[in-house]
Amino acid sequence: MRRLSFILALMVIVFNFTALFAAEEAGNLNVKSTLRHMLLDISKLERGELSDFKTDKNMVWWCELDNDFFISYQAGSRPRIPAQAAVKNEILTESKMSEPMLAIKRGLDSPLDEFSADINIIYETGPYVIFQAPHDILNKISKKESNHFKLESLKQNIRVAVNSRYLDIPEVKNADTVSVNLKRMTGYIKTFENFKTRYSYSQGYLDAANFAIGEFKKMGFDANLVEYLDGGKKQYNVVAQKKAPAAGGVNDNDGKFYVVGGHLDSMSPNPSIEAPGADDNASGSAGAMEVANIISKYPFAHKVRFVLFAGEELGLRGSKAYVSQLKASGEITKVLGMVNLDMIGFDRVPPISSLWQTRQTFDPFVSNFLAVAKQAAKLKITMSYNVWGSDHVSFINAGVPAFLFIEDEYGANPNYHKITDRLEFINPEMLEEFVRITAQGLVNILSAETQPQK
Ligand SMILES: [Zn+2]
Numbered sequence: 001m002r003r004l005s006f007i008l009a010l011m012v013i014v015f016n017f018t019a020l021f022a023a024e025e026a027g028n029l030n031v032k033s034t035l036r037h038m039l040l041d042i043s044k045l046e047r048g049e050l051s052d053f054k055t056d057k058n059m060v061w062w063c064e065l066d067n068d069f070f071i072s073y074q075a076g077s078r079p080r081i082p083a084q085a086a087v088k089n090e091i092l093t094e095s096k097m098s099e100p101m102l103a104i105k106r107g108l109d110s111p112l113d114e115f116s117a118d119i120n121i122i123y124e125t126g127p128y129v130i131f132q133a134p135h136d137i138l139n140k141i142s143k144k145e146s147n148h149f150k151l152e153s154l155k156q157n158i159r160v161a162v163n164s165r166y167l168d169i170p171e172v173k174n175a176d177t178v179s180v181n182l183k184r185m186t187g188y189i190k191t192f193e194n195f196k197t198r199y200s201y202s203q204g205y206l207d208a209a210n211f212a213i214g215e216f217k218k219m220g221f222d223a224n225l226v227e228y229l230d231g232g233k234k235q236y237n238v239v240a241q242k243k244a245p246a247a248g249g250v251n252d253n254d255g256k257f258y259v260v261g262g263h264l265d266s267m268s269p270n271p272s273i274e275a276p277g278a279d280d281n282a283s284g285s286a287g288a289m290e291v292a293n294i295i296s297k298y299p300f301a302h303k304v305r306f307v308l309f310a311g312e313e314l315g316l317r318g319s320k321a322y323v324s325q326l327k328a329s330g331e332i333t334k335v336l337g338m339v340n341l342d343m344i345g346f347d348r349v350p351p352i353s354s355l356w357q358t359r360q361t362f363d364p365f366v367s368n369f370l371a372v373a374k375q376a377a378k379l380k381i382t383m384s385y386n387v388w389g390s391d392h393v394s395f396i397n398a399g400v401p402a403f404l405f406i407e408d409e410y411g412a413n414p415n416y417h418k419i420t421d422r423l424e425f426i427n428p429e430m431l432e433e434f435v436r437i438t439a440q441g442l443v444n445i446l447s448a449e450t451q452p453q454k
Pocket residue numbers: 263280281312342343390
C-alpha cells in the first residue's frame with residue numbers, strides 16, 4: 001500500500017513538472033493564468049459541510065464573506081461543490097491584471113473610486129470589494145492603505161466575515177443585570193460634539209480629554225492625562241482606574257485588569273476647524289465612560305482600566321504609544337483583555353448589526369461578550385478574524401486578548417469623517433445595546449473571577 005502510494009505520488013509530481021515545462025515552452029501561458037474563481041452562496045450550508053469543503057484538496061484558496069464564499073482553483077481540477085451551496089457566479093478574471101485582491105473600506109467613499117475606470121470589480125458588498133487591477137494601478141492603490149482602507153491578498157484563506165451560525169457561542173447566566181443610562185451617554189456625545197473638533201493636535205481634543213477626566217473623577221476613578229510624544233509633540237491619552245482596596249481575604253488584588261477603550265480623537269476634511277465625530281468616535285468614548293459608570297458600583301471596579309486614545313485617526317498612535325508604555329513598565333503582562341469600542345452608533349437598515357473583530361485564538365475572551373449578545377437576540381452578530389484598523393490592533397500585537405466591537409455597516413456610513421457625523425444620526429438603541437453587552441460581559445467575568453476564597 002505504502003509503496004504504491006509513493007509511486008503514485010511520484011508519478012503525479014513528474015506529470016506536474018512535465019505539464020509545467022510544456023506550458024512554459026508554449027510561450028506566455030503562465031501557471032497563474034490557469035486559476036479559476038467562483039462565488040458561492042453558503043447560506044444553506046451546515047457548519048460541518050463548510051469545514052469539510054474548506055479542506056478540499058482542489059481548493060487553492062477561499063475567502064469567507066458572511067453568506068458568500070469566494071474560491072480559487074486550478075482549471076481542470078474543480079473542487080467538489082457541496083450540494084447545499086449554490087454557485088452564484090463563475091468569475092472570469094483578466095489575465096493581464098493582478099490576482100484578485102480584497103479591499104475593505106470605511107464610509108461610502110473609498111480610495112478605489114478614483115481608479116474605477118481602470119480596475120475590474122469582481123464582487124462588492126458593504127465594506128468589501130474584490131477587484132483586479134493592472135499592476136501599476138495596484139501599486140498606486142496600495143499606497144492608499146491606512147487604518148481606514150485595507151488591501152488583502154487572497155492567497156491565504158481568510159475569514160473576513162463569519163456568520164454567527166458558524167460560531168461557538170456559549171450560554172451564560174448573567175451574574176447580575178446591568179442597566180445603561182442612555183440619556184447620560186448621549187449627553188456625553190453632545191458635549192464631545194460641542195467641542196467642534198477633537199482632532200489630535202487641537203485645543204478641542206484637550207478640552208474633551210479634560211471633560212472626560214472630570215466625569216471619571218465624579219465616578220470615583222483616578223483619572224489622568226498620560227503624555228506621549230508624537231514626532232516630538234506632546235499628545236495625551238486619558239487613563240482612568242480605581243485604586244485597589246486594601247487586601248482582605250479577597251483574591252482580586254493581583255494587579256491584573258481589563259481595559260475598555262475607544263479613541264477620543266476625530267477626523268474630517270478640515271479637522272483642525274471642525275470634526276464633530278459623533279459616531280467616529282464620540283460614540284465609543286461615551287460608551288466606555290458609560291461602562292465605567294456601570295462598573296463603578298461594583299466591588300471589583302478597580303479591575304477595569306478605561307483608556308481614551310488620542311491619535312487613532314493618524315495611525316493608532318495613541319494606543320501604540322500606550323502599549324509601549326505598558327511594556328516598558330511591565331504592566332502589559334497584567335492586562336487580561338481589551339475591548340475596543342469604535343463606531344457603535346450607525347445602522348443603515350434593521351436589524352441592528354454588529355461586527356466583532358479579533359484573532360481566533362482570543363475566542364475564549366470574546367465569548368464572554370458574545371454570550372450576552374446572543375441572549376437578547378437583538379443584534380445581528382458577524383465575526384471577523386481579519387484584524388485591522390483600530391486601537392485593539394496595538395494590544396493584539398502585544399499578545400493581549402482584544403477585540404473591536406463596531407457597527408457592521410461602517411462601509412455605508414455617509415457621514416464618515418464628514419462634518420455631518422452628528423448625534424442626530426446615531427441609533428440610540430444600538431448605542432445602548434453595545435454598551436450593555438460590554439458592561440454585562442465584564443460583570444460576568446469579574447463576578448466569577450473575584451469570588452472570595454474559601
Ligand atoms: Zn474610529
